[in-house]
Amino acid sequence: MAAPAVSAQALDPVPADVAAMAYRDTALDPKARAADLVSRMTLEEKAAQLGHTAPAIPRLGVPKYNWWNEGLHGVARAGVATVFPQAIGMAATWDEPMMTTVGDVVSTEFRAKYVERVHPDGGTDWYRGLTVWSPNINIFRDPRWGRGQETYGEDPYLTSRIGIGYIHGLQGNDPKFFKTVATSKHFAVHSGPESNRHKEDVYPSKFDLEDTYLPAFRATVTEGKAYSVMCVYNAVYGVPGCASDFLMEEKLRQNWGFPGFVVSDCGAAANIFREDALHYTKTAEEGVAVGLKAGMDLICGDYRNKMSTEVQPIINAVKAGQLPIAVVDQALVRLFEGRIRLGMFDPPASLPFAHITADDSDTPAHHAVALDMAKKSMVLLKNDGLLPLKAEPKTIAVIGPNADSLDALVGNYYGKPSKPVTVLDGIRARFPTAKIVYAEGTGLIGPAEPPVPDSVLCLDGACTKQGLTAEHFAGDDLQGAPVATRTEANARLDWQGEDKSSSARWTGYLKAPQSGEYRFRYLSEGGYKVWVGDKLVVDEWGVGDAPSILSGKTELEAGKVYPIKVEAFQRGPRGTQKLLWSPPVDMAGQAVDVAKTADFVVFVGGLSARVEGEEMKVEAEGFAGGDRTSIDLPKPQQQLLEKVIGTGKPTVLVLMSGSALGVNWADKHVPAIIEAWYPGGEGGHAVAQLIAGDYSPAGRLPVTFYRSVDALPGFSDYTMKNRTYRYFNGEVLYPFGHGLSYTTFAYANPKVSAASVAAGSSVTVSVDVSNSGAMDSDEVVQLYVSHPGGTAIRSLQGFQRVSLKKGETKTVQFKLDDRALSVVDEHGGRKVQAGQVDLWIGGGQPVSREGLTSAPGVKTSFTVTGSAVVSDKVAPK
The missing domain is CATH 2.60.40.10 (Immunoglobulins)
Structure with missing residues (x-):
């Protein structure tokens, strides 16, 4: 059950002695108020406030605050929210004013979530605050990078303008208060590889640093006025980004006049001293001291690597004389000035955002903005005259792994759309009189994986009763006594509700319908393990930010009954979970048969954030640790596409991805190709309406679509020579800035x-x-x-x-x-x-x-x- 909403007027009154403190005087300058508050704290209290999970200080009237909040393309990880196209898709709009509009909607929803879940003392939990760790303005220098989807593309100027637009929307235009605080990240020179990001030491040329890697940061700080900047995991010129005096002091503060706070990427402060990371210092005390003295103000710990926020090392460093208390105070003043400018210590009713309530999230008006943004993001890569359709086809075949995929709508760092519209949904809605036939045909990187049917699952070895025994646990580690044990039809759960960790275990039996190789995985937002018989078939217990689509295989005999166990966990209210499999059935052949019956085919393929992203397990040709080694359309999709085109039916290829795909064969043989990116909760409507000709496409590529990566420098080489449209000398498939229209x-x-x-x-x-x-x-x-x-x-x-x-x-x-x-x-x-x-x-x-x-x-x-x-x-x- 969700925590009850607390209105602005319901907050606990401030005690008289606290109300009399100078920092509560709203007539004072925010910096002066922050300095007064910091001066009243003990060393132990100060150290604790330098971590992202800042505890309450009741005697000073300071509520707890969790600084970690994600808003890449909508409020992320806080339950239902309006989900806009992934960042790379919004960049494809080339529309700075529209980015401001989106940022304003997102900041409204952040305020709505904050009001909904604020504690009576004014405290907030994870993903319910007002400090937004977006936008990601790193340069997408190489198409192999899995996190490139989070960026605004390969060009410094486009990145600057799109980032500035979003920041203006997030922070608002009130002269005194921030609507939310925006964070330009990751500072600096971060763009893969994911597998080595905690150890990478980058030495860009002075030319590339100034020409490519720093301009967007400078622009979003000096013109966009972002009040927060996030320092990187990697080192630059031999110094960890979160300990770099050159980056944080010389560039950011002295040259660019940045007045705000610097937060570490989550776990990056620990990288300064970790032996298995950069190991720049020998001890945690030395590490936090050099980081804070260089200009880092806030330490984000990393739950994935069990890293703390280094509170005790800060105390030790101060007492040992390694860290001047004045440096600690300076960081805290910056942090509390930010909280004061967010209105956290002012009467709520007096704020310019007092009219925003918990109901101002996920509204029809916000959905309309998401649809508009999705339509503007569509890029028509190729069109031999097939589009727009001249008339509604009698039968439309919708085929491909992304046709009915929620993953392909939301990308990474996302909220939960309340009414997600897949491409299949959009086609059905836009062509109501047509017969719509659907076949997945293939998975992204392997066979198609439909849900395991209830009919093959049993409570007993004789399969006399269907179902599984489900045990639900309060924490994310399956520890302690279950909070609920019951029979359920399947290992399936709409896993939403309170923002807390949960885990579950399902046990029972599976009766194989036929003999052959089966693949299993769990569609999860946390992590999962699946056992069949006595074999651990797949183990994807959430190493990275989100689980991949890692599956495992095993041989089963028809009619034989096997024990089955599924374990999964989640953190936060993050969506539907279900057990998937790939039985020994020719699903690709079924899709081709479906295509033969149709007058028009929509093939929806590409990638998803389950195969490209942040530190993940992916075991497939062309992929490595969240990054890619090839930009070809994955082989199973390519093979199915060729068979579908072989039917002779008019076909449009819809690519859903966060990065470039070298679809060379499709460019020669498919009459129309649309790049739809990860288009958000309304994405299916945008695709269908484009195909129908309800609007003319005008999106443009924010990245170069190369023919392959063979002509590019090595992925770990940070030189810009022969990269991006500015320096690449070869022939490309589709150039940066490309996009076709239905008019001239x-x-x-x-x-x-x-x-x-x-x-x-x-x-x-x-x-x-x-x-x-x-x-x-x-x-x-x-x-x-x-x-x-x-x-x-x-x-x-x-x-x-x-x-x-x-x-x-x-x-x-x-x-x-x-x-x-x-x-x-x-x-x-x-x-x-x-x-x-x-x-x-x-x-x-x-x-x-x-x-x-x-x-x-x-x-x-x-x-x-x-x-x-x-x-x-x-x-x-």
């Missing part, structure tokens, strides 16, 4: 405010964009800058998503300042140099290949006279 656009009349400008000055660029086709549509106007003789082929320095009715023309204008016109030298210095600057303004890059026409656009240029240094430092206000 024309560009004309490019103008630059001056033919010649002095270095350090800004210029204004404009162009006329016309919808020359027969359908209303958005167009993404992209501005690329090239410096003849410069290092980059071209660099994005402006974009606008504009809506144009058929026949309409609009003038689009951009301003290029000194940073946009600058180049970076080998020493990391940024300068504006004399010479010609070439501009391309169009609906994509001016690149083409056989079968892919260059995007429409126009060229122009101007000249820069003289030179000027562009300082990294922000002038104080």
Whole structure:
């Protein structure tokens, strides 16, 4: 049962002696209030407040607070919430104002969750606070990285603008209070491999650091005003990110004027001293001392690795003289200033967010925003005229592992959509008079895995009674006496409710319907183990952030009865769980037969966050530890797709993924291809309506779709040479910025405010964009800058998503300042140099290949006279 909602007026009154303390004076500056509060704490109290699970200090009226809250594309891990497209999909909208709208909705839902579950003393639990550990603005430099789905793509400028939009929405525009606090992460130079992230020591060139890895952090801090930054697991130039004076003090605070707090990635503070990690210091005391002195303010412990928040080592370090108490106080003032600016020590009714209630989450209005965002994120990669459909087909076959998959909607770091719409659901809703036939056909990386039917499960060895014995436990470790023991039809549970750990064990028997190889796994949000007979078939007890789709195999004989045991756990209210299997049946052949009966086929494949993600077990060709070794469509899907296309039925391929797929065969043989990303709770409607032609697609790729990884540098090589559209010299499958439409656009009349400008000055660029086709549509106007003789082929320095009715023309204008016109030298210095600057303004890059026409656009240029240094430092206000 969920904890009762507590209204703002129901909070416990503050004792008179606490109310008289200066930090409670709302007329004082937040920093002064924070300093007063910190001055009243003992050393032990101070040390405890530096961990993400900050305990209450009753004598000072300080409620407990859990700083760890996830909001990558909606409120995550706090039960039902509006789920927007995964971050990479939102970047594909190329729509900064829309990101602000989404951020505003997400922050409203964070406030709603906070009000719903706040304790009478004002305290909060895990995932119910207001400090949001998003956005992830790391550069998606290599398509093999499993966490690239969390980013805004490969380009520093696009990442900056999309990140700034989201931060503005999350933090709000009140001059005094934050609606929530946003966190730019992971600072810095983090982008895989996952398998070595706790030991990686990265030495990027000074050029790459300034040109690629730092610009988005600088922009989200200086312009976006993010009040929080998260430091990384890895080391940079031999120093752990969370102990780097260069990153946190010189860059972040001195050069960029960052006033907020730095939180460690979860477990990253321990990486400073752990022997099996970076081992930069010998002891925990030395580790926390160097981290805090370098500028880390808050330590997130890591439950996955059983890492504490190092409270006792902080106390020891202070007492031993390793850590000045002034450093501890400085960190605490930053933290409490953040809490004060969130309104946590002000009368709730006085806050600008007092009108937000627990009912302001997962609303129809928020679902409408999620649908709009999903539609804007769709990228039409290829279209030979099949789409949009001219008429509703009589029979539509929906085939593929992601066709009816919740995983493929939500990606990673997600909330639970209350009414998730899969692609299959969306097709059924949009084509109500058509006959819809569905066959999964294959799994993502192996055979299809439907739920184990109730009919094969038994309570006894003779199979005289169906069901399993279920034992439910209060904790996540199956320890102690069960809180409930009962007979259940299957190892299946809609596992939701209170935000606490739970675990379960199901035991019984399974009667094999036929002989052959069977594969088993448990669809889980925590971890799982499955035994069949006396064999532990699969063990995926949640090593990473979320379990993969790891399965195990065993041979069974028809009619024989085998003991079966399933164990699983979960943390938080995180969805439906069920036992899956792959029996010895030709499900791929069944899917092909279904395709033969149809007039039109929708093949929905790709990936999911069960195979690409954060530190996970995946045992399949092309995958490794959450990352990929190949970007090909997984072999089982490729084989089924070829058979489906072989039927001759008109087919659209819908890819659902968080990263690029090298679908070279499909590009040659499939008439239409849609990249749908992980499109959120309303994603199925967005896909179906696109196929039907209810709107024209306008999404653009935020990453390059390479043909393969063979032409790229090694994954662990952090050089940007021959990576991304700015530096890759080979032919790609689909370029960064690519996306087709159902209409056509024309560009004309490019103008630059001056033919010649002095270095350090800004210029204004404009162009006329016309919808020359027969359908209303958005167009993404992209501005690329090239410096003849410069290092980059071209660099994005402006974009606008504009809506144009058929026949309409609009003038689009951009301003290029000194940073946009600058180049970076080998020493990391940024300068504006004399010479010609070439501009391309169009609906994509001016690149083409056989079968892919260059995007429409126009060229122009101007000249820069003289030179000027562009300082990294922000002038104080």
